[in-house]
Amino acid sequence: MKILLIIGGGIAAYKASELIRQFRKAGHQVTPVLTAGGAHFVTPMTLAALAESPVYTSLWDLKDEREMGHIQLSRTADVVLVCPATADLLAKMAAGVADDLATTLLLATDKPVVVAPAMNVRMWLHPATQRNIAQLKADGITVIDPDDGAMACGEFGPGRLPDPPDVMAATLLRIGASSPSPALVNPVADALIGHHILVTAGPTHEPIDPVRVIANRSSGKQGFAIAAAAAQAGARVTLIAGPVSLPTPGGVARIDVETADQMAAAVEAALPADVAILVAAVADWKVTPSPVKLKKGDGPPALAFSPNPDILATLAASPDRPRLLIGFAAETNDVVANATDKRRRKGADWIIANDVSGDVMGGSHNQVHLITADGDDPWEVATKEAVAARLIAHIIQTIHAKTPLT
Template identity: 55%
Template sequence: MVSGKRILLIVAGGIAAYKTLDLIRRLRERGAAVTPVMTQAAERFVTPLSVSALAGEAVHRDLFDLTREAEMGHIQLSRSADLVVVAPATANLMAKMAGGLADDLASTLLLATDTPVLLAPAMNVRMWTHPATRRNLGVLQSDGIRVVGPNEGDMACGEYGPGRMAEVPEILSAIEAALGAGPLAGRRIVVTSGPTHEPIDPVRYIANRSSGAQGTALARALATLGAEVVFVTGPAAVPPPQGVEIVRVETAREMLAAVEAALPADAAVCAAAVADWHVANAADQKMKKDGSGRAPVLDFAENPDILARIARRAEDRPRLVVGFAAETHDVVAHAEAKRARKGCDWIVANDVSPATGIMGGAENEVTLITGSGAEAWPRLSKDEVAQRLARRIAEALA
């Protein structure tokens, strides 16, 4: 809970600043005290009067306020808070933070504080994906700064992609988690993600088209709700989430061993696209053509069924076991049969036919299969699917 906590809220300049007004209102409703700080650019988007009225406190705007600075007010501001929240966090402010710059009140507060910091980035998609922003993000996260979002979607500039500030309920959940009060605080959850690579020889392998995006988004969403996440990932095309324990594997057998080593856990979510087969006669050296025109004969052996093995454990079975079913036809029927066959509690089913663009894409359209039936969700970004599923998991474990 945030009741009784003091939040130092830094509002940087971006169109997403309008969401910050609602964030202040909801924090106050929950009993938190909000001390607002605005950059000069932020005042172009929302007025200090609006922010002050909702927060119930004066807005801090000037580093060189002689009355407050006589008492080193910028240091006291940052150190009297339980959490510093930057929403929106612009590319410019993140760059200042990563470089240790302090040329205005907001950046000076962030450099002078030893209080935990949570960023809610918001910017144009090209700015978010720019190598400089990615480097800065990595520096900040390695410094222990928490990040919520951004999400994918339409932007004020007319473009589409990642860069939209997280929605207010997501930021509230991240604040609760940062304060040790998230709905999944104290819960340990194992998440598998990505494809597996099954060797043919030292340079060739069998794989699939999974990018690992959905599993990564889910691990991030669970961590945002306060869970301790063990993220077991195959060779994914997307970077792993921050703030989780990362275990990297390549083969299905390595993934099973990593998952079993991570138990006991409150929940296991098997989102990885695990290969059903591996090459039993994989070569120790690179295979060479012999000039005969004949292809080598590969003998296949079945891989372990990770989902079934975890769901049917006798002693330390997680309380909730969730599987994924990537199908190309009869999606719900196949998923319901899979849930019964594997013994898991839930199945998240989707249609990965090439025409859907889901495998390797930015969106997903799933049906949640539980003991109560099938629940079709609308087509959403993978981040939104992850957040919705994470909330359902939190409810189930409550």
């Protein structure tokens, strides 16, 4: 694939060098366009050496400008990636300004555009920036949300540029490219058109009384990322979500539930599905809830526990069993052994196992193992969006290697 990389003028511009190296290692061509601001942080010589390509900096440097070279440059790429995208550059894009090579290329291109914003947290959260982001999304531009974290200015919050492998994964996902790098295989655009994918996400809450619940510490982020990636690949997606405060991904039909019984009923009602990906951290146990609040002064309550429905095992034994059934296993020890046993006991095709002894629950990154009948495929640490993209890519490869799902 041919990537036209526009490098904005922020401190995160230094990551452009590693991003180019990642693209080149995966077999993709990169043509860098360096803005005047970006040139304060990285040199054309460095970019040219890594990209093995000329670096363009000015409208007037294009040798064939008399033949409208900026038009040609914007049309010969498969995708235009702006990384880092500063607040200024985003504002110009949203307003349609074309006062330098980068903005002229962006206005002239007919190719997919991906932007990776990076800026101070206050700049990112400012209403003007958020209006510009909304406008760019409405214009069909893909926006890679910035990460949370410490910044060069000393503040903390959203605004950090994601790591280069994650930017690469999101860019390739947008254009449906696949990378020979095993860490960055992405789904083909529209490859799941005509297929129904069912995803569960988040925790369940099992009431003890009107104010207390039994729950798992799941944020729902991984399940929501998987639903989003499936929708981007063209699938009809049903997302059954426990109690979480996450926005519904575009193109996804969402059903909100609270308890395991409600989730089991929603899963059954959503069938048939071609693929089911059960990411939700369902509480194993429930109790008969008290109709009134239990008082601390009455001492510890005597709770009679009963098992919740086993949604994965039930679905595996159902006459409406999806052609591909995938479960998740959150483990704190013997991760692969426990997940391998779970796959066998539950009757799932795949188990995605992860070690949750750290800060995975609620965090932005994940490290998982894909457990199949063929054994264990360990994946490196990645954002939950990158894990989702890779999982959907594996699903696409699997279902298209068999008789097409109907």
